[in-house]
Amino acid sequence: xxxxxxxxxxxxxxxxxxxxxxxxxxxxxxxxxxxxxxxxxxxxxxxxxxxxxxxxxxxxxxxxxxxxxxxxxxxxxxxxxxxxxxxxxxxxxxxxxxxxxxxxxxxxxxxxxxxxxxxxxxxxxxxxxxxxxxxxxxxxxxxxxxxxxxxxxxxxxxxxxxxxx
Amino acid sequence: xxxxxxxxxxxxxxxxxxxxxxxxxxxxxxxxxxxxxxxxxxxxxxxxxxxxxxxxxxxxxxxxxxxxxxxxxxxxxxxxxxxxxxxxxxxxxxxxxxxxxxxxxxxxxxxxxxxxxxxxxxxxxxxxxxxxxxxxxxxxxxxxxxxxxxxxxxxxxxxxxxxxx
DNA sequence: AGGTTGTGGTTGAAGCGTCAAGTCAGGCGC
DNA sequence: GCGCCTGACTTGACGCTTCAACCACAACCT
Numbered sequence: 001x002x003x004x005x006x007x008x009x010x011x012x013x014x015x016x017x018x019x020x021x022x023x024x025x026x027x028x029x030x031x032x033x034x035x036x037x038x039x040x041x042x043x044x045x046x047x048x049x050x051x052x053x054x055x056x057x058x059x060x061x062x063x064x065x066x067x068x069x070x071x072x073x074x075x076x077x078x079x080x081x082x083x084x085x086x087x088x089x090x091x092x093x094x095x096x097x098x099x100x101x102x103x104x105x106x107x108x109x110x111x112x113x114x115x116x117x118x119x120x121x122x123x124x125x126x127x128x129x130x131x132x133x134x135x136x137x138x139x140x141x142x143x144x145x146x147x148x149x150x151x152x153x154x155x156x157x158x159x160x161x162x163x164x165x
Numbered sequence: 166x167x168x169x170x171x172x173x174x175x176x177x178x179x180x181x182x183x184x185x186x187x188x189x190x191x192x193x194x195x196x197x198x199x200x201x202x203x204x205x206x207x208x209x210x211x212x213x214x215x216x217x218x219x220x221x222x223x224x225x226x227x228x229x230x231x232x233x234x235x236x237x238x239x240x241x242x243x244x245x246x247x248x249x250x251x252x253x254x255x256x257x258x259x260x261x262x263x264x265x266x267x268x269x270x271x272x273x274x275x276x277x278x279x280x281x282x283x284x285x286x287x288x289x290x291x292x293x294x295x296x297x298x299x300x301x302x303x304x305x306x307x308x309x310x311x312x313x314x315x316x317x318x319x320x321x322x323x324x325x326x327x328x329x330x
Numbered sequence: 331a332g333g334t335t336g337t338g339g340t341t342g343a344a345g346c347g348t349c350a351a352g353t354c355a356g357g358c359g360c
Numbered sequence: 361g362c363g364c365c366t367g368a369c370t371t372g373a374c375g376c377t378t379c380a381a382c383c384a385c386a387a388c389c390t
Contacts, residue, residue, distance in 0.1 A: 012289040012296075019300050022308040025315025026198075026299065031241045034195055036322050048376085068339065076196045081377060083340055088376095105338050105385040124177040133321045134191065135184050138314060143187040145310040149303060150190025156298045157201050213346085233369065246347060248370055253346095270355045270368050 033133065040129045045122040050075070052122055054085060055094060055111060059119045064111035067100065071109055094118055198298065205294045210287040215240070217287055219250060220259060220276060224284045229276035232265070236274055259283055 015023060037049045045052070057074045058064050066074070072082045086109055089095040094115030100106035111119070138146065180188060202214045210217070222239045223229050231239070237247045251274055254260040259280030265271035276284070303311065 012292045014292060015295070015300065018305070018308055018312075022303075022312040022315070023295060023300065025312045025319065028241065028319045029315045030195065030199055032319065032322050033191075036325065050376095069337095076193065078378075079339060080341090080379080084376075087340090099385095103338095103386080107339060127177045127179060130180070130188060131178070132325065134318055135180065135188065137317050137321045138187075140183070142310070142314055142317075143183055145307070146314050147183075147187040147190045149307055149311050149314075150187070150194045152302050152307075153299055154190065154193045154197060156302045157197050160201070160297065215346095234367095243348075244369060245349080245371090249346075252370090264355090268356075268368095272369060 036133060037126075037129065040125065041122070044125045045118070047118070047122065048085075050077070051085060051089060052119070052126060054082070055089065055115055055119045056123070058095070058109065058111040059116055064116060065108050068097075068107045068109060089115070201298060202291075202294065205290065206287070209290045210283070212283070212287065213250075215242070216250060216254060217284070217291060219247070220254065220280055220284045221288070223260070223274065223276040224281055229281060230273050233262075233272045233274060254280070 034049070041047055041049045041052055047055075053075050054071065054077075057071060058066055068079060068082060068086070071086075072079045075082065077085075086095055086097060090097060094112055096110050096112055097107055098110070100108050135143070199214070206212055206214045206217055212220075218240050219236065219242075222236060223231055233244060233247060233251070236251075237244050240247065242250075251260055251262060255262060259277055261275050261277055262272055263275070265273050300308070
């Protein structure tokens with residue numbers, strides 16, 4: 001499905017059957033898991049999976065507060081995306097923003113009590129979904145395999161990004 | 166990062182360290198791999214990864230033609246999404262749509278010669294990226310592990326979807 | 331102090347995906 | 361044959377992400 005046409009122009013090495021099976025499975029997960037996670041969150045809590053990730057990160061940090069940049073890093077988002085999302089969360093009363101007192105160009109995002117309550121209320125359903133779809137479906141050995149594979153891929157992506165600069 | 170707060174309200178079983186590591190690695194891949202793939206395609210060919218998938222599926226089918234529904238199934242997309250995408254591809258001259266001659270409510274999408282050329286031109290770069298980021302980074306054993314893990318997760322998602330209906 | 335550079339963050343427009351209608355053809359009952 | 365339903369798309373509106381431009385503050389230079 002994802003390899004090229006039947007052309008054999010000596011240039012690239014096309015994928016063999018085993019490689020294709022693995023790749024195909026990965027692409028399937030890439031396409032379907034995010035919407036499954038998002039769907040559960042939307043139905044049960046009325047928020048995006050990403051909004052949950054942002055608020056969960058805040059809920060686990062000291063004083064429920066983080067600098068925008070750190071929060072962006074933790075949630076693997078661009079600063080721009082985060083800014084939009086935090087703005088929406090602020091409108092819903094779950095987050096407050098304020099310039100850092102020590103350094104005026106930093107902005108600190110703080111989870112309100114309502115926001116924390118929202119996270120606490122949403123967390124069990126999320127964990128349950130994660131268990132249903134992934135964790136409980138795999139053996140302990142597969143979990144370590146998954147971790148190793150995932151980290152390897154992430155390293156490759158990071159390496160490529162660095163190389164491009 | 167993705168488990169709940171430190172609350173231990175007996176209800177859900179929170180993730181332990183090993184589970185969290187595996188989950189975290191998977192989420193990282195979920196967030197970063199798609200944009201890496203998309204980025205390569207955008208830079209090198211000026212198309213979306215998903216647009217490539219659609220055209221590649223067409224290029225591998227008989228007469229470079231497929232019914233919209235089948236194409237949607239192959240590319241794991243909703244019919245609606247596919248319709249929008251094919252419309253854009255049509256405007257760029259890479260795909261043509263026509264009602265099926267035998268059954269008027271079917272629509273067949275056919276890759277034009279320009280579209281096929283586009284796929285052929287884009288495929289090597291794509292395969293190379295896939296190799297760089299995933300295939301060549303993993304051992305043969307890891308590839309079969311990845312395939313098994315991915316298929317397990319996909320089965321779970323499918324099972325859940327059926328259950329919800 | 332004044333100007334420059336650079337980093338942190340925000341904003342607006344444009345593009346893509348999703349969801350909820352809407353259209354249109356073929357079957358089926360009568 | 362006529363109404364009605366179902367299945368296969370299509371369309372439009374809305375929300376989110378991205379990208380590029382922008383503003384604000386701080387540090388650095390002279």
